[in-house]
Amino acid sequence: xxxxxxxxxxxxxxxxxxxxxxxxxxxxxxxxxxxxxxxxxxxxxxxxxxxxxxxxxxxxxxxxxxxxxxxxxxxxxxxxxxxxxxxxxxxxxxxxxxxxxxxxxxxxxxxxxxxxxxxxxxxxxxxxxxxxxxxxxxxxxxxxxxxxxxxxxxxxxxxxxxxxxxxxxxxxxxxxxxxxxxxxxxxxxxxxxxxxxxxxxxxxxxxxxxxxxxxxxxxxxxxxxxxxxxxxxxxxxxxxxxxxxxxxxxxxxxxxxxxxxxxxxxxxxxxxxxxxxxxxxxxxxxxxxxxxxxxxxxxxxxxxxxxxxxxxxxxxxxxxxxxxxxxxxxx
Amino acid sequence: xxxxxxxxxxxxxxxxxxxxxxxxxxxxxxxxxxxxxxxxxxxxxxxxxxxxxxxxxxxxxxxxxxxxxxxxxxxxxxxxxxxxxxxxxxxxxxxxxxxxxxxxxxxxxxxxxxxxxxxxxxxxxxxxxxxxxxxxxxxxxxxxxxxxxxxxxxxxxxxxxxxxxxxxxxxxxxxxxxxxxxxxxxxxxxxxxxxxxxxxxxxxxxxxxxxxxxxxxxxxxxxxxxxxxxxxxxxxxxxxxxxxxxxxxxxxxxxxxxxxxxxxxxxxxxxxxxxxxxxxxxxxxxxxxxxxxxxxxxxxxxxxxxxxxxxxxxxxxxxxxxxxxxxxxxxxxxxxxxxxxxxxxxxxxxxxxxxxxxxxxxxxxxxxxxxxxxx
Numbered sequence: 001x002x003x004x005x006x007x008x009x010x011x012x013x014x015x016x017x018x019x020x021x022x023x024x025x026x027x028x029x030x031x032x033x034x035x036x037x038x039x040x041x042x043x044x045x046x047x048x049x050x051x052x053x054x055x056x057x058x059x060x061x062x063x064x065x066x067x068x069x070x071x072x073x074x075x076x077x078x079x080x081x082x083x084x085x086x087x088x089x090x091x092x093x094x095x096x097x098x099x100x101x102x103x104x105x106x107x108x109x110x111x112x113x114x115x116x117x118x119x120x121x122x123x124x125x126x127x128x129x130x131x132x133x134x135x136x137x138x139x140x141x142x143x144x145x146x147x148x149x150x151x152x153x154x155x156x157x158x159x160x161x162x163x164x165x166x167x168x169x170x171x172x173x174x175x176x177x178x179x180x181x182x183x184x185x186x187x188x189x190x191x192x193x194x195x196x197x198x199x200x201x202x203x204x205x206x207x208x209x210x211x212x213x214x215x216x217x218x219x220x221x222x223x224x225x226x227x228x229x230x231x232x233x234x235x236x237x238x239x240x241x242x243x244x245x246x247x248x249x250x251x252x253x254x255x256x257x258x259x260x261x262x263x264x265x266x267x268x269x270x271x272x273x274x275x276x277x278x279x280x281x282x283x284x285x286x287x288x289x290x291x292x293x294x295x296x297x298x299x300x301x302x303x304x305x306x307x308x309x310x311x312x313x314x315x316x317x318x319x320x321x322x323x324x325x326x327x328x329x330x331x
Numbered sequence: 332x333x334x335x336x337x338x339x340x341x342x343x344x345x346x347x348x349x350x351x352x353x354x355x356x357x358x359x360x361x362x363x364x365x366x367x368x369x370x371x372x373x374x375x376x377x378x379x380x381x382x383x384x385x386x387x388x389x390x391x392x393x394x395x396x397x398x399x400x401x402x403x404x405x406x407x408x409x410x411x412x413x414x415x416x417x418x419x420x421x422x423x424x425x426x427x428x429x430x431x432x433x434x435x436x437x438x439x440x441x442x443x444x445x446x447x448x449x450x451x452x453x454x455x456x457x458x459x460x461x462x463x464x465x466x467x468x469x470x471x472x473x474x475x476x477x478x479x480x481x482x483x484x485x486x487x488x489x490x491x492x493x494x495x496x497x498x499x500x501x502x503x504x505x506x507x508x509x510x511x512x513x514x515x516x517x518x519x520x521x522x523x524x525x526x527x528x529x530x531x532x533x534x535x536x537x538x539x540x541x542x543x544x545x546x547x548x549x550x551x552x553x554x555x556x557x558x559x560x561x562x563x564x565x566x567x568x569x570x571x572x573x574x575x576x577x578x579x580x581x582x583x584x585x586x587x588x589x590x591x592x593x594x595x596x597x598x599x600x601x602x603x604x605x606x607x608x609x610x611x612x613x614x615x616x617x618x619x620x621x622x623x624x625x626x627x628x629x630x631x632x633x634x635x636x637x638x639x640x641x642x643x644x645x646x647x648x649x650x651x652x653x654x655x656x657x658x659x660x661x662x663x664x665x666x667x668x669x670x671x672x673x674x675x676x677x678x679x680x681x682x683x684x685x686x687x688x689x690x691x692x693x694x695x696x697x698x699x700x701x702x703x704x705x706x
Contacts, residue, residue, distance in 0.1 A: 087564050103637050223703045228696035236639050240612030247615040316604030325588040
């Protein structure tokens, strides 16, 4: 990841402005079309460390959805696919699961989630095949069922893919399958981390605006230390996650840095959701106020690819196995 | 000198002289600041003679030049191996930059090399019995006396004042509040200056109550402008967010590493992972602060975030230690456990010293989030 090309500061600012404008004004298929016209996929290939933060933060802030996560997830898989990546969607493990399915070699049972699915016939899923990781390809006729998820965040275009006895094609196996899954999961964790932080930023902004204007006991509630401390805590959690995400691109262990960044983003989501909702009080609990949409977006994405409660154990286990505390980046 | 080259040089030097650099934790009686300082003095002298101690400080004060980042790297390479204790290693970093910046050049030229060689330790006379978080309410005074000043008052929590050669004292020279405060560089052997050690909850004679009774200070010992001591104080607090935080982070990582063998099950892995991620959030955040300092910037209110983070990581690391070492901190009396106990106890103060977490959150709320100030 450290060798990826980057663009200069002026181009980066312009790109971020354009992407956040698109994510702000458009949603769904219109946003997808606009991102295609903008050439997001090419940008992603050329300068991922510029493209991913800019778009996914903007999506999180605006609360909009595109199919761009698929572009991100498919990148490490592209060279192994018999078809174009535009024909595919990646199925991520269901919430709380490590992989999408398991098989003894005969019967494949699976359950997973596609976020921001595009109209494409092939699903790619990481599964455990006789204890080894393998990537399989699935079609509608393979015996899978798809369900558009309503859930906590109906606006998050999420599809559940399930199957009990599925006929699947092997796409990648062996050590390469493990490496590809590492790369896919890491890329996904960073993109989702930025999207979560965008939503966290929106929650903090809404709560700060409210704390400045809402008057009780004759003063803006933002002058009360109890309120100030909550919002400061949310800000500090956000800054830590933002720094972890930004540093992940340069870390010598990209996989560990991805786990950390996602975990810290999820942690920031939980802290901001709790504190900002408390500051917004009654109005933040209504359907009419936009707050709940960002809360739902951040918390649902926290649960995908490892939540802030699951990941610390994974991280700790890696430290114990390595027998040392990595610095990850140096001055 | 490039950072990479410097780091490689320091590492090679540590490998070479390793024999004579006994880890701080073994070289010192864990209960005594005096022993800790003797160790520090010895290591600092070796580092000074080898040149490493002088990099990152300007040539005019006895340094060899280069970015202040070099000092952060040196501190990291030493503390991550526990070759020095992180608190004794901080002392020249807390006050050195302010004296270099605000001191009269001829005085600084004279005393700074002694600080770098470990021949002198300096202490910080800010807090008072009635002025902690509300530093602006301090009552120590400096009155004109002939060409110079006479200082009267009492300072509290002056770390290592009983071993210090000099003290930066904030004293009131004008009106009320944060205006009308000046900073002075006072020799600790000045008649009328008395440092009385106080023990911490860990039983360490870490800090003092330091009284000033008609202590005469020459005019040239004023730091910066008259009545502009608040600026000096802010500068010092900013400096704490620099190399000191970076090496404290390395010290915490070192201690977390010592716990890896004690961890096994999922619950302990999770606790370790949790502490490590807080430490990483700090490190990733602090890296941009260090980079900014490296370009000559002074950290602003954003560095309050760094302070809140490192305090949280500090306590998280030693909370994990208490859990994973299963009773050592509470009931074991070996030297090793006493060292852990002292470090654990010290971590309790992480959210207090250098500006409490509540004060930092208040700064975040006002300066970074734009919330209205408390009435």
